[in-house]
Amino acid sequence: MSSSESEKKPEIKLYESVHAGFPSPAEDIPGTALDINKLVVKNPASTFFARVSGDSMEGDGIRDGDILVIDKAEEPRDGAIAVCFINGEFTVKRLRIQDRDITLVPSNPKYKAITIHEGDDLTIWGIVRYVIKKV
Numbered sequence: 001m002s003s004s005e006s007e008k009k010p011e012i013k014l015y016e017s018v019h020a021g022f023p024s025p026a027e028d029i030p031g032t033a034l035d036i037n038k039l040v041v042k043n044p045a046s047t048f049f050a051r052v053s054g055d056s057m058e059g060d061g062i063r064d065g066d067i068l069v070i071d072k073a074e075e076p077r078d079g080a081i082a083v084c085f086i087n088g089e090f091t092v093k094r095l096r097i098q099d100r101d102i103t104l105v106p107s108n109p110k111y112k113a114i115t116i117h118e119g120d121d122l123t124i125w126g127i128v129r130y131v132i133k134k135v
Helices: 036-040
Strands: 012-014 032-034 047-051 067-071 082-086 089-098 102-103 124-130
Touching: 032 036, 032 089, 047 124, 082 102, 089 124
Parallel strands: none
Antiparallel strands: 012 032, 047 067, 067 124, 082 089, 082 124, 089 102
């Protein structure tokens, strides 16, 4: 067996339609091969993954332990969920950008929004494109 054969990744099938309502009788539905990286990574050189710690974004379905797919090449925009570095700490929040004002907004009402003030050290590391979770 050649080294390229031994390193070959197993092919995972993607089925295009799985009904969430009343099940329909189906014959064997052929699946196509799925490469999860091709599905969730738009810009490989600027994409990274991060595991969520905390519950400030639960209202958006982002829970402790989920994995975020973050793209640093995506432009920050109002309403986007972003991973930010603010005053020495990483956080994931929804961006509110109005004129030159930026606010980092949690989706859990237990937490307060973070308004960015002059002198704050803010870097928007990237925009969340996907959330990978265990159910």
